[in-house]
Amino acid sequence: MRLDFEETRDLWKKFEALRPHFQKGGKFEKLYPLFEAKETFLFVPPHTAKGRVHVRDAMDIKRLMSTVVVALIPCILWGMWNVGYQKLLAQGDPTPLLACLGHGAWHMLPIILVSYLVGGICEVTFAIVRKHEINEGFLVTGMLFPLVCPPTLPLWMVAGGIAFGTIIGKEVFGGTGMNILNPALTARAFVFFAYPAHMSGDAVWSAAGPDAVTGATPLAVAAAAHGPGVVTALGAQGITYRDSFLGLIPGSMGEVSALACLIGALILVGTGVGAWRIMISMIAGGLAGGFLMNASAGATSAGIMHLPPHWHLVLGGFAFGTVYMATDPVSAAATHTGKLIYGFLTGVLAVLIRAVNPAYPEGVMLAILFMNVFAPLIDHFVVQSNVKRRLARV
Amino acid sequence: MRLMGWKTFRHGVHPPELKDETSGLPIRQFPFAPVLIVPLSQHLGKPALPLVQEGQEVLRGQRLAKADGFFSVSMHAPASGVVRRIGLAPSISGRMTTAVFLEPFPGSTQEVLEGTPCPVDTATPDEIIAAIQDAGVVGLGGAAFPTHVKLKIPEGKSVDTLIINGVECEPYLTTDHRVMLEQREDIYLGIRYLLKATSVERVIIGVEANKPDAARHLREGLPTDLPVTVSVLPVKYPQGAEKMLISALLGREVPSGGLPLDVHALCVNVATTAEIGRLLPHGRGIQERAITITGPAVREKGNYRIPMGTPLRFLLEQVGVTDEVHRVFLGGPMMGHAASNLDISITKGTSGVVAFTGVESDRTHDREYPCIRCGYCLDACPLFLDPCKLGALARNEEHAVMAEEFHLMDCFECGACSFVCPSHIPLVQRFRVAKGAVRKKAALEKAAS
Numbered sequence: 001m002r003l004d005f006e007e008t009r010d011l012w013k014k015f016e017a018l019r020p021h022f023q024k025g026g027k028f029e030k031l032y033p034l035f036e037a038k039e040t041f042l043f044v045p046p047h048t049a050k051g052r053v054h055v056r057d058a059m060d061i062k063r064l065m066s067t068v069v070v071a072l073i074p075c076i077l078w079g080m081w082n083v084g085y086q087k088l089l090a091q092g093d094p095t096p097l098l099a100c101l102g103h104g105a106w107h108m109l110p111i112i113l114v115s116y117l118v119g120g121i122c123e124v125t126f127a128i129v130r131k132h133e134i135n136e137g138f139l140v141t142g143m144l145f146p147l148v149c150p151p152t153l154p155l156w157m158v159a160g161g162i163a164f165g166t167i168i169g170k171e172v173f174g175g176t177g178m179n180i181l182n183p184a185l186t187a188r189a190f191v192f193f194a195y196p197a198h199m200s201g202d203a204v205w206s207a208a209g210p211d212a213v214t215g216a217t218p219l220a221v222a223a224a225a226h227g228p229g230v231v232t233a234l235g236a237q238g239i240t241y242r243d244s245f246l247g248l249i250p251g252s253m254g255e256v257s258a259l260a261c262l263i264g265a266l267i268l269v270g271t272g273v274g275a276w277r278i279m280i281s282m283i284a285g286g287l288a289g290g291f292l293m294n295a296s297a298g299a300t301s302a303g304i305m306h307l308p309p310h311w312h313l314v315l316g317g318f319a320f321g322t323v324y325m326a327t328d329p330v331s332a333a334a335t336h337t338g339k340l341i342y343g344f345l346t347g348v349l350a351v352l353i354r355a356v357n358p359a360y361p362e363g364v365m366l367a368i369l370f371m372n373v374f375a376p377l378i379d380h381f382v383v384q385s386n387v388k389r390r391l392a393r394v
Numbered sequence: 395m396r397l398m399g400w401k402t403f404r405h406g407v408h409p410p411e412l413k414d415e416t417s418g419l420p421i422r423q424f425p426f427a428p429v430l431i432v433p434l435s436q437h438l439g440k441p442a443l444p445l446v447q448e449g450q451e452v453l454r455g456q457r458l459a460k461a462d463g464f465f466s467v468s469m470h471a472p473a474s475g476v477v478r479r480i481g482l483a484p485s486i487s488g489r490m491t492t493a494v495f496l497e498p499f500p501g502s503t504q505e506v507l508e509g510t511p512c513p514v515d516t517a518t519p520d521e522i523i524a525a526i527q528d529a530g531v532v533g534l535g536g537a538a539f540p541t542h543v544k545l546k547i548p549e550g551k552s553v554d555t556l557i558i559n560g561v562e563c564e565p566y567l568t569t570d571h572r573v574m575l576e577q578r579e580d581i582y583l584g585i586r587y588l589l590k591a592t593s594v595e596r597v598i599i600g601v602e603a604n605k606p607d608a609a610r611h612l613r614e615g616l617p618t619d620l621p622v623t624v625s626v627l628p629v630k631y632p633q634g635a636e637k638m639l640i641s642a643l644l645g646r647e648v649p650s651g652g653l654p655l656d657v658h659a660l661c662v663n664v665a666t667t668a669e670i671g672r673l674l675p676h677g678r679g680i681q682e683r684a685i686t687i688t689g690p691a692v693r694e695k696g697n698y699r700i701p702m703g704t705p706l707r708f709l710l711e712q713v714g715v716t717d718e719v720h721r722v723f724l725g726g727p728m729m730g731h732a733a734s735n736l737d738i739s740i741t742k743g744t745s746g747v748v749a750f751t752g753v754e755s756d757r758t759h760d761r762e763y764p765c766i767r768c769g770y771c772l773d774a775c776p777l778f779l780d781p782c783k784l785g786a787l788a789r790n791e792e793h794a795v796m797a798e799e800f801h802l803m804d805c806f807e808c809g810a811c812s813f814v815c816p817s818h819i820p821l822v823q824r825f826r827v828a829k830g831a832v833r834k835k836a837a838l839e840k841a842a843s
Contacts, residue, residue, distance in 0.1 A: 053809035053822055054727035054750065055409055055565060059770075061763045061816040135764065177764030177817075275769075334769040334782065383780065 033127035033134050064273055065136040071267040071274070072143055072324065074260035079253040080104035083151045086206045086250050107151040108253055111158050116142040118159040122166040126175065135176040141165065144184035144324060147254025148317060148365070150204040153191070157198060161191040181372045182331045185365050192365070200362070205250035217251050218244060219316045219354065219361035225303025231311070233303055244314040255320030258313065265323040274327045277336060278343040282322045285347020286312050292348070293355045304355045312351050321350070321364035331372040338375070338382040346371040403641040405776045406630040407810045409565050409728060411604055416688050417568040419696045421576060424682075425712065426473050426498040430703035431483045432458060433493040436741035437532040438539050439465035441492065450477045455507035455678050458494050461527055467540050468530040470679030472701035473498035474505075486724050486731045486738050493739070496703065509677025514586050522591040522674070530679045530742070531670055535559060535570075535634065535663040536725055538743030541670070544660060545591045553592055553660045557643060558585065558599040560608065560664035561627065561634035564726025567746040569684040570664050572697045574601070574608035577668040578615045584671030585620060588662060597622040598643050599664065604629045631728060632808035636661045638776050650804050680742060691719035691749035700740050707736035709747060718751035728809045763817035771811035771821060777804050781811035781821045788824035796825075797832045805829065 015035075021027045022035040084103030088095045119142040127134045145162050165187025170179040192199045205217055218239045225233035234240075243249055247257025255261070268274025290309025297305035312318055317325075326332060326346050333342035346367050353363025360366060435441035442459035446452055452471040459469040475498035483493035498504070512525035527542040547553055558581070562570040574581065585597055601609045603626050612624045627633055627642055637648045639661060646657040654661050669680060681702055688695045693714035700709065706722065723730040724744045740747075771781035779801055787796045796802040802825060811821040 053812040053820075054721070054723055054730065054732070054748070055754075055813065056818065057407070057409075057814050057816075059814070059816050060818060061766065064766075064768070064816050133761075133763070137766070175764060177766045329768040330766045332767075334767050334772060336773075386778075 030128055033132065034124060059272070062136050065140050067267070067271050067273045068140045068324070069143060071264040072147065072254070074263040075147060075254040075257065075320065075324075076108075076143075078247055078257040078260040079147060079255075080108050082247055082256055083107050083253055085248070087151075090206045104151075108146070110155060111146045111149060111151075111153065111253070112143065114155045114158045115146045115162045119145075119162045119166050122163055122171065126167075126171045130175070132175060137170075137176040138166065141170070141183045141187075145187045148184065148188050148252045148320065148325075149191070150199065150251075151206070151253050152204045153198055157191055157195055160194075161187040164190040177330055179330055180376075181369055182325055182328045185325055185369050185372075188365055189369060192362075205252075217316070217361070218249055219304070222304040222307050222311075222315070223302055223354075223358040223361050227299055227301075227303065228297075228306045230303035230306045231308065241311065241314065244311070252317060252320075255317045258319040261319035261323045268323065268327065274323065275329070275332065275339050277339040278327050278332060278346075279322050281340045281343030282326055282347040282350075283313060285344035285349075286318060286322075286351055287347075288344070289348040289351030289355075293351060302355070302358055304358065304361075307355070309351075312354070316354070316362055317364040318350060321368055322347075325364075326368050326371075331375060333375040333378045333382075335379050335382045338378045341378050341382075342371055342375055345374075400628045401625060401642050402628050402630055403633065403638040403776060405774055405778065405810075406632060406638070407774050407813050408629070409631055409813060411629065412565045412688075413568050413571070413604065416566075416686050416695050416697055417571050417605075419568075419572075421569075421572050421684050421697045421699050424698040424700040424704065424709075426504070426701055427704045427708035428497065429478070429705070430472050430475075430496045430498065430701060431493045431705055431737070431739040432469060432472060432496060432703035433483060433485060433491045433739065433741055434459050434469060435485075435491050436469065436538060436702070436743060437467050437530075438537065439463075439467075439543075442466055442469045444480055444492075444494065446477050446480075446494065448477055448479055451475070452477060452496070453507045454502075454504050455509070455681055457528075457679065458496075464527075464546075465540065465543060467532055467542070468528050468679055469494075469702075470530055470681045471496060472681040472703055474502040475499050483739070484735050484737050486733065486741075486744075488734065493703070506676075506678060506681070509679070511677045512587075512674045514583065514590060514675070517590070519591045519593070522587050525674050525677070526587075526591070526670060528679065529670070529673045529677075531666060531673070532680075532742050533663050534665040534669065534683060534742065534745065536729065536743055536745050538741070541662065541666055544662070545588065547592060547655065547660075551655050552658055553594050553655065554596070554658045555644060555660070556585075556588055556592065556594040556597045557639055557659060557661045558597060558664050558667055559634060559636070559639055559661055560599055560601045560605070560612075561639060562605070563602060563629070563631045563634040564728055564730075564746070565631075566688050566748050567686045567726050568688075569686050569697055569745055571605050571608055573665045573668050573684055574605070575611055577672065578611060580668040580671035581612070581664060582615070582617055582620060582622075582671065583675070584667035584669070585622060587670050587674055588667065589620075592660060594660065595621060599624045600627055600633075600639050600643055601625070602627050602629045602633060631813075632776060632810060635776065635806060635808060637806070650801060683740075683742060683744070685740065685744060686746040686748075687713050688746065689722075689748040689750055690754060691715045691751045702741060703739045705737055705739050706733055706747070709740065710736065710749065715749050716751065718753075719749050720752040720754075721750045723748055723750075728813065729807065762819055765817055765819060768816060770814040770816065774810040774814045776808065776810065777801075777806070779805060781815075781825075784828075785811075785819050785821045785824060788821075788828050791828075791831075793828045793831045793835070796828050802828055802832065 022032045081100045084100035085095050087103050119138050123138045165183040169183035169186030173179045221237050222230050245258045269276045287309040290312045293305045333339050350364040350367035353366050440462040443462045444459045454474040456471045458471050461467050475496050478497050479495040482490040485491045523542045523545050531541045532538040560574050609624050609626050640659045682699050685700050686697050723732045784800050805825050807822050809822040
């Protein structure tokens with residue numbers, strides 16, 4: 001959405017006239033980052049490089065961030081439809097396409113708006129105080145967070161969550177690029193642990209009123225079931241593998257559809273923005289974790305222990321976490337081998353948390369946050385092993 | 395190494411090639427500037443010692459300066475004329491260096507002086523190496539490393555393969571391409587000299603796949619008695635770097651801090667080879683070289699044979715630049731240096747002159763964003779360094795840590811990391827500064843002890 005300079009000369013001149021007020025000694029000196037952000041959002045600034053490398057790849061950080069937002073569009077649209085669909089379904093109303101989208105937007109848009117607004121205010125405040133530039137990263141964080149929330153989350157919790165995610169998850173470490181944890185997941189973890197009643201249980205996933213018959217999430221159903229007949233138990237609730245893959249199930253707003261995530265993954269991998277190594281290895285890890293659980297499950301253990309491995313991939317936040325959360329470059333491992341290890345362990349851990357601790361059916365969030373902490377260590381060992389191998393060869 | 399049947403190296407980047415505008419244009423002779431400024435230090439190593447005095451008349455091809463020791467080469471007069479002055483002149487590095495100011499005679503026929511020939515059939519290896527030094531031959535790919543130093547193989551080392559580098563991986567540049575098309579016989583004669591000087595058994599000419607006509611042309615004229623093969627490599631930057639080319643063609647990795655000699659290989663640029671073949675039979679020296687003058691701000695883009703010491707200002711006046719010209723640099727856009735001054739002259743190491751308008755310059759704007767650890771630079775670095783970590787250390791000027799723990803000194807400044815960095819962090823620029831600081835510190839410590 002960068003504007004062409006020629007077309008917008010007048011607009012540019014108007015902004016230029018305002019520039020002195022924002023520069024040192026001007027009235028709004030302190031708000032310079034805000035002024036400067038306008039410039040980089042709308043125009044390409046007329047600075048020039050002086051040193052070596054007189055050409056650059058077209059892929060810059062703005063395009064990187066906007067590609068992630070574009071890749072989220074399938075999840076946003078599907079989520080919007082599904083929120084409305086689940087609501088109307090629970091109320092026993094007919095579910096035409098437009099009505100579903102309308103009801104979905106009614107619940108979803110305020111959450112996204114609040115997330116962007118509060119996240120943006122935090123970002124701008126820090127930019128002004130720290131005198132650095134506003135970074136496009138919050139456009140991604142501000143969108144990821146609402147998508148992993150239930151549609152019934154009160155707006156003040158959304159505000160609190162995103163503020164926590166932006167400030168504690170990112171800014172206290174020094175801003176974009178310096179954070180250890182994924183800010184969107186930090187925000188979700190905060191809300192999850194601070195207000196568990198609004199983030200878990202059966203009642204929160206559908207936007208229908210309290211009187212309506214709301215469905216539990218498939219993970220909760222699987223956790224509550226006993227013994228090997230878990231797929232039958234899911235079927236009894238009307239949950240099929242096909243529905244779970246497509247996303248016709250209750251759940252967080254943006255993460256129900258594995259199909260939408262798959263489209264997003266194709267966009268991310270095709271443009272080279274998302275790390276396919278993390279996605280592939282995390283899926284492999286999820287399957288491995290699933291087999292491990294199956295093998296160690298007894299006849300009376302929780303149904304989720306018996307859940308076939310491929311079910312884990314389409315339920316809950318696994319697909320969404322794999323595609324959009326685990327691949328966040330800042331908090332993931334950076335080396336090739338490191339990415340494979342990081343992804344695999346995240347996948348195993350996600351299924352492990354899901355199955356072993358029924359209180360946290362949503363293990364993906366915790367698994368990714370946990371592995372975020374270990375990512376630098378994984379990278380360190382990969383680099384050291386490379387050094388050792390090369391030394392041995394000399 | 396091999397990748398899907400292609401020989402290439404691992405990592406690297408694909409900048410836009412932008413060679414089409416000049417690759418089809420034959421090399422044309424460039425006129426003489428009213429004053430040629432010939433620096434005495436156009437090569438790595440010691441500056442040459444001047445043999446002429448102010449006011450002296452010289453002939454084109456006459457030796458202006460002689461090599462100062464082994465790690466130095468001679469300099470020859472690019473034109474018949476008068477030495478007006480020997481004094482300081484600006485250079486691309488920003489330093490002032492001693493140069494000979496030569497004013498060509500306007501009416502002269504500019505006949506090139508013949509020297510003592512060095513016949514390929516009868517000359518001994520040492521004679522050839524001495525003749526190459528006398529001819530002032532240096533690596534014309536850009537580094538300007540004296541060629542005879544490479545050819546003098548030290549005791550106890552051996553070389554089995556001579557690689558002729560016709561890769562030309564920098565965007566915009568097409569001189570090596572034209573030289574391969576126009577000077578095939580010179581190249582093969584040059585190879586004969588090189589073979590005799592080093593007694594190597596086989597020769598590989600490496601050409602990138604974007605120059606299929608050059609590869610075909612070379613193959614068609616291949617002399618049957620020469621052990622030469624022409625190898626076509628997929629297009630990738632920086633394949634023209636010695637270490638990468640050796641890795642691509644031979645699958646051998648030059649050790650950290652080592653030379654191609656350590657893996658029994660020797661790399662010579664194709665234009666350098668052609669010059670050896672052109673000059674040695676006549677006992678002449680380098681007085682001119684082929685250069686690509688191109689870029690969006692240039693009117694008469696093309697490949698020109700330019701006398702050494704031609705000032706940049708005269709060069710740009712001759713080819714004509716548009717009013718939008720914004721930045722001029724010598725060399726390719728990846729490794730070239732921006733000119734701070736138009737009185738800099740063309741030297742043996744200049745492979746191209748590229749002029750950008752404001753539009754292209756803007757694309758490389760200075761705004762720096764935070765590192766998001768995307769790892770693109772890790773995938774780009776052909777030497778498998780960690781530019782991400784090095785960049786963070788450079789910011790805090792941790793130069794010692796960079797050199798000791800992260801192999802800073804292995805970096806040959808190809809700029810692939812800066813090219814891919816989505817946050818536009820000037821990585822390679824910082825590494826240059828850091829390398830300079832490390833070298834300075836080492837020199838100071840040496841002086842102190």
